Amino acid sequence: MTRAPAVSSALARRLAAALGPAHVIADPAELRVYACDGITHGRTTPALVALPGSTEEVVEVVNAAREAGVPLVPRGAGTGLSGGARPSPGSIVVSLARMRRILELDLENGWARVEPGVINLDVSRAVAAAGWYYAPDPSSQGVCSIGGNVAENSGGAHCLKYGFTTNHVLAARVVLSDGSVVDLGGPAADAPGYDLLAAMVGSEGLLGIATEATLRLLRKPEVTRTFFATFPSTDEAGAAVSGIIAAGILPAAIEMMDRLAIVAAKAATGLDWPDVGAALLMDADGCRAEVEHVAARAIEITRAAGALEIRVPRDEAERQLMWKGRKSAFAAVGRISPNYLVEDGVIPRSEIARVLREIERMAAEAGLRVANVFHAGDGNLHPLVLYDARNPGEEARAAALGGEILRLCIRSGGSITGEHGVGAEKAAYMAEQFAPEDLETMQRVRCAFDGAALMNPGKVFPTPRLCGERPGPYRPHPAEVAGLAERW
Amino acid sequence: MTRAPAVSSALARRLAAALGPAHVIADPAELRVYACDGITHGRTTPALVALPGSTEEVVEVVNAAREAGVPLVPRGAGTGLSGGARPSPGSIVVSLARMRRILELDLENGWARVEPGVINLDVSRAVAAAGWYYAPDPSSQGVCSIGGNVAENSGGAHCLKYGFTTNHVLAARVVLSDGSVVDLGGPAADAPGYDLLAAMVGSEGLLGIATEATLRLLRKPEVTRTFFATFPSTDEAGAAVSGIIAAGILPAAIEMMDRLAIVAAKAATGLDWPDVGAALLMDADGCRAEVEHVAARAIEITRAAGALEIRVPRDEAERQLMWKGRKSAFAAVGRISPNYLVEDGVIPRSEIARVLREIERMAAEAGLRVANVFHAGDGNLHPLVLYDARNPGEEARAAALGGEILRLCIRSGGSITGEHGVGAEKAAYMAEQFAPEDLETMQRVRCAFDGAALMNPGKVFPTPRLCGERPGPYRPHPAEVAGLAERW
Numbered sequence: 001m002t003r004a005p006a007v008s009s010a011l012a013r014r015l016a017a018a019l020g021p022a023h024v025i026a027d028p029a030e031l032r033v034y035a036c037d038g039i040t041h042g043r044t045t046p047a048l049v050a051l052p053g054s055t056e057e058v059v060e061v062v063n064a065a066r067e068a069g070v071p072l073v074p075r076g077a078g079t080g081l082s083g084g085a086r087p088s089p090g091s092i093v094v095s096l097a098r099m100r101r102i103l104e105l106d107l108e109n110g111w112a113r114v115e116p117g118v119i120n121l122d123v124s125r126a127v128a129a130a131g132w133y134y135a136p137d138p139s140s141q142g143v144c145s146i147g148g149n150v151a152e153n154s155g156g157a158h159c160l161k162y163g164f165t166t167n168h169v170l171a172a173r174v175v176l177s178d179g180s181v182v183d184l185g186g187p188a189a190d191a192p193g194y195d196l197l198a199a200m201v202g203s204e205g206l207l208g209i210a211t212e213a214t215l216r217l218l219r220k221p222e223v224t225r226t227f228f229a230t231f232p233s234t235d236e237a238g239a240a241v242s243g244i245i246a247a248g249i250l251p252a253a254i255e256m257m258d259r260l261a262i263v264a265a266k267a268a269t270g271l272d273w274p275d276v277g278a279a280l281l282m283d284a285d286g287c288r289a290e291v292e293h294v295a296a297r298a299i300e301i302t303r304a305a306g307a308l309e310i311r312v313p314r315d316e317a318e319r320q321l322m323w324k325g326r327k328s329a330f331a332a333v334g335r336i337s338p339n340y341l342v343e344d345g346v347i348p349r350s351e352i353a354r355v356l357r358e359i360e361r362m363a364a365e366a367g368l369r370v371a372n373v374f375h376a377g378d379g380n381l382h383p384l385v386l387y388d389a390r391n392p393g394e395e396a397r398a399a400a401l402g403g404e405i406l407r408l409c410i411r412s413g414g415s416i417t418g419e420h421g422v423g424a425e426k427a428a429y430m431a432e433q434f435a436p437e438d439l440e441t442m443q444r445v446r447c448a449f450d451g452a453a454l455m456n457p458g459k460v461f462p463t464p465r466l467c468g469e470r471p472g473p474y475r476p477h478p479a480e481v482a483g484l485a486e487r488w
Numbered sequence: 489m490t491r492a493p494a495v496s497s498a499l500a501r502r503l504a505a506a507l508g509p510a511h512v513i514a515d516p517a518e519l520r521v522y523a524c525d526g527i528t529h530g531r532t533t534p535a536l537v538a539l540p541g542s543t544e545e546v547v548e549v550v551n552a553a554r555e556a557g558v559p560l561v562p563r564g565a566g567t568g569l570s571g572g573a574r575p576s577p578g579s580i581v582v583s584l585a586r587m588r589r590i591l592e593l594d595l596e597n598g599w600a601r602v603e604p605g606v607i608n609l610d611v612s613r614a615v616a617a618a619g620w621y622y623a624p625d626p627s628s629q630g631v632c633s634i635g636g637n638v639a640e641n642s643g644g645a646h647c648l649k650y651g652f653t654t655n656h657v658l659a660a661r662v663v664l665s666d667g668s669v670v671d672l673g674g675p676a677a678d679a680p681g682y683d684l685l686a687a688m689v690g691s692e693g694l695l696g697i698a699t700e701a702t703l704r705l706l707r708k709p710e711v712t713r714t715f716f717a718t719f720p721s722t723d724e725a726g727a728a729v730s731g732i733i734a735a736g737i738l739p740a741a742i743e744m745m746d747r748l749a750i751v752a753a754k755a756a757t758g759l760d761w762p763d764v765g766a767a768l769l770m771d772a773d774g775c776r777a778e779v780e781h782v783a784a785r786a787i788e789i790t791r792a793a794g795a796l797e798i799r800v801p802r803d804e805a806e807r808q809l810m811w812k813g814r815k816s817a818f819a820a821v822g823r824i825s826p827n828y829l830v831e832d833g834v835i836p837r838s839e840i841a842r843v844l845r846e847i848e849r850m851a852a853e854a855g856l857r858v859a860n861v862f863h864a865g866d867g868n869l870h871p872l873v874l875y876d877a878r879n880p881g882e883e884a885r886a887a888a889l890g891g892e893i894l895r896l897c898i899r900s901g902g903s904i905t906g907e908h909g910v911g912a913e914k915a916a917y918m919a920e921q922f923a924p925e926d927l928e929t930m931q932r933v934r935c936a937f938d939g940a941a942l943m944n945p946g947k948v949f950p951t952p953r954l955c956g957e958r959p960g961p962y963r964p965h966p967a968e969v970a971g972l973a974e975r976w
C-alpha cells in the first residue's frame with residue numbers, strides 16, 4: 001500500500017478552527033496512543049486525531065476530510081478485537097470520546113437516546129434505580145462505548161436470550177461520507193422504508209458515523225439463578241448444552257470453558273474451581289416461578305449429561321465471583337502464556353463437541369496450545385491460540401492455526417466472526433466465507449454510501465476496489481436504459 | 489404515467505421456452521386475475537405473468553425482462569394490504585406460487601429452509617408434531633406465503649413477544665436485477681459483512697426476488713393462558729395495556745378492539761360478547777409456572793385499570809373462538825359497512841388512548857365511522873375507515889381521513905406502516921415520514937441493487953427518479969477522486 005498524502009497543515013488548521021484547538025491532536029507522541037485498538041500488532045500512527053463534540057462538528061470533520069481526499073477512521077473506546085479502529089496510513093482518526101451525554105430517557109416507552117461515547121454499562125447505571133437495564137453485555141462493558149458497539153454489532157454472554165446490539169438499537173443519527181445527516185429507524189415498531197439501520201449496525205465504520213443511538217431498554221428480571229457445572233471433557237459439556245436447548249429452555253447465558261481456560265481463570269482470580277476437562281456457567285432469568293422451574297430442569301439435564309459436580313452460588317457475591325472468573329478468562333490467559341491470539345468464530349450449536357475435538361487435534365499438530373472460553377448457547381467460539389513471540393516462527397504458526405480454525409468454522413456451516421467484527425484482521429477470510437456475488441452485493445452498498453471509499457478504508461473487504469470498477473453484469477444493458485426512458 | 493412498451497411476442501416466446509408454455513400467462517382473461525392484490529382499487533392488468541419453478545428460472549425471467557427493458561412485479565399469494573403486488577403498466581408479474589417446497593428441516597439447530605411460495609401456516613404444520621412452530625402470524629397466515637411475508641416484513645398478533653418476520657429469517661437466496669444470485673445471512677448467529685438480509689426483508693420487491701428463505705423455528709410453549717376483558721371505553725383499555733407492560737410483563741399478544749369492531753366481530757361470528765366501549769384479548773405463553781404467575785398478575789392489573797368483566801376461556805375450543813373473533817374482525821367490518829379502508833399506523837404505546845380519542849374526533853368531523861382493531865402492545869393501530877362508495881364523494885372523504893390518520897401517527901412519534909408495507913398505497917406519505925436526506929439514502933441503496941429501476945417500480949418511493957439523477961452532495965468531489973488514486 002502506498003502512503004496517503006500527508007495531512008496538510010491547512011487541514012489541521014481548518015479542523016482546529018471548527019472544533020477548537022484542544023480537540024485536534026497533531027503531536028506525534030500523542031498520536032501514537034491512537035495507533036491501535038484492542039489488537040496491538042500492525043500499529044499505524046494516524047496523521048491527525050479529531051475529537052468532535054456534536055453531530056455538527058462530525059459533519060465539519062467529514063466535509064474537511066472529503067474535500068482534502070483524506071480517509072477517516074472512526075473510533076469508540078478502542079477496545080475492539082478485530083483492528084477495526086486501526087488507522088490507515090495518513091488517515092484522520094475521528095474519536096467520539098467527547099460525545100458522552102445521555103440525551104433523553106423515555107421509560108414509559110422503554111428507550112434511551114445517547115451519544116456514541118457513552119460507556120455501555122453507564123446506560124444501565126442511569127436507569128437501574130427505576131428497574132431497567134440495557135441488555136447487550138460485552139465482557140468489556142465497563143469500558144467499551146455504545147458507538148463502538150453499534151459499529152461492531154457487539155454481543156456478550158447474555159445475547160443468547162436477549163440478542164445482539166442490532167436487536168437493541170431502535171434508531172440512529174448517522175453522518176454519511178458526503179456530510180449529510182440521516183435518521184435511520186425510530187422508537188416505534190417496524191419503521192417503513194428499507195431497514196438501513198440494520199445494515200448500519202455492524203458496518204464497522206464503513207457506511208457512516210453514528211452520532212446518536214436510541215437504545216431499547218429492558219425491565220430487570222425479577223430473579224436470576226446461576227449454576228456452575230464441571231465435566232470430564234468438553235464432550236459432556238457440549239451434550240449438556242444441546243440437551244438444555246433441546247428441552248426448549250432458553251438460558252439467559254450459557255458459557256463454556258475448557259481445561260486450559262479454567263486453569264488460567266483460577267490463576268488470575270484465585271477461584272477454587274477444580275481441575276477438570278470443561279465447565280459450564282449458566283444463568284436463567286425471568287419471573288421467580290419460571291426461573292426456579294427452568295433452573296431445576298437445566299440442572300437435571302446437566303447431571304444426566306455427565307456433570308461431575310454442580311455448584312449453585314450461595315449468594316449474589318458468590319455469583320458475581322463465578323462470573324468474574326468467566327469474564328476475566330481472556331485476560332487471564334496472559335498468566336499462562338506470554339502471547340495469545342483471540343479468535344471469534346461461529347458454528348452450529350450441534351457441532352460444538354466435534355469442532356472442539358478438531359481444534360485440539362489441529363493445535364497438537366501445530367505444536368501449540370488453544371484455550372477455549374465461549375458463548376456455547378449460540379455456538380460462538382473464542383479459541384485463544386497461545387504462543388511465545390520470542391520463539392522464532394511461533395507467531396506465524398499461531399496466526400496460521402487461527403486461520404485454519406476460522407476455515408474449520410466456515411466448513412462446519414458457521415462463520416468467521418460472532419461478535420468481534422471483520423475489521424483489519426479477518427478481511428482476508430471474507431472471500432472464503434462469501435461467494436464473489438455476495439461480496440459484490442456488499443460492495444454495491446458500500447459504494448452507495450461512500451463512493452470515494454474514504455470511510456475506514458482497508459477494513460472488511462478482502463480486496464480494495466474503486467467504486468467505478470464494477471464487473472460486467474452490473475452495468476445496465478442499453479435496452480434497460482431505453483425501456484426506462486420510455487416509461488418515465 | 490405513460491405506458492410501458494407492450495411486451496413483445498418475442499419476449500413471451502423466450503419466457504415460454506425457458507419455463508414451459510404452461511407457466512407463462514398471456515391470455516387477457518387470465519391476466520385480469522393478477523390485476524390487484526388485497527387492495528382491489530387501482531387494478532392494472534399486467535402484460536404477462538411468469539410462474540418460474542426454480543431459482544434458475546427466476547434468473548431467466550429477470551434476464552429476459554431486463555434485456556427487453558420491461559419492469560417486473562414479484563407476487564406471493566396476493567394477500568398484501570398496501571398494493572405492493574399491483575402490476576405497473578406493461579409489467580411482467582413474477583408469481584412465486586409454484587415454488588412451494590420445504591427444502592430442508594434442521595430441528596437440532598432450529599431452522600427450516602423453504603421456497604417462497606410455501607404458505608406461512610404450512611411451515612408450522614410441517615414441524616408441529618416435533619413440537620416446533622414458526623412464530624410470525626399474520627391474520628392471513630392460512631393463505632399468505634413466506635415470500636410475501638419476507639417482502640413486506642409481515643407482523644401478526646404474536647409479534648409483540650416474538651418479533652416480526654425480520655427477526656425470524658436467518659438467511660435468504662435472492663435474485664438481483666442483474667440476474668446474479670446472492671446468499672444473504674446464514675443459519676449461524678450474527679453473520680459477518682453488512683446485514684443486507686435485514687435490508688432485503690421488508691424491501692417490498694424493489695431490491696430482489698427471494699427464492700429461498702431459512703426460517704428460525706421456535707419450540708412450542710408449554711402452555712398458553714388467554715383472557716378477554718371488556719371496558720367502558722378505550723381509555724381504560726389503553727391504561728390496562730400500559731399497566732401490564734409497565735409491570736415488566738411481555739404478553740405473547742395483547743389485542744384491542746373498540747365498540748364498532750366488537751359489533752362487527754359479533755355480527756360475523758355470533759360470539760356472545762357484550763356491547764362495550766372496548767375489549768382486550770391477551771395471550772401469555774411459556775412454561776406453566778411462569779404463565780400462571782404472569783396471567784394472574786395481568787388480570788389483577790386489568791381489573792385495577794377499570795375492566796367491566798374478565799373472561800377466561802374454559803377450554804381450547806373457547807380460546808380458539810375468542811381468537812377467531814379477533815382475527816375475523818377485518819373482514820367482519822364488511823357486515824356493517826359496504827366499503828372500508830384498512831389503515832396501518834404505529835404510535836408509541838403511551839399515546840394509544842390520546843390518539844384513539846383524536847381519531848374519533850376527526851371521524852366525527854368528516855362524518856364517517858372508524859372501527860379500531862389492533863395490536864395494542866406494540867402500538868400498531870389498524871383504523872378501518874368505513875364508507876359507502878355509492879354516496880358521491882364519500883370514498884374521497886374516506887381516503888382523506890385515512891391520510892389524516894397517518895399524519896396523526898407521524899406527529900405522535902410513530903410511522904405510516906406497522907406491518908402492511910408502503911407499497912403503492914402509501915408512497916405519497918413517505919415524504920412526510922422521512923426527511924429528504926433519509927429518502928435519498930434509501931434511493932442510493934435502491935440504485936445500488938437496481939440501477940435501471942425495473943424491480944417493482946412505482947412502489948415505496950414518493951417520486952420516481954432515475955438513478956443517474958443524484959442531487960449535488962452525492963457526486964464525489966474531484967479532490968476525493970484524486971486522493972483516492974494516490975492511495976491505491
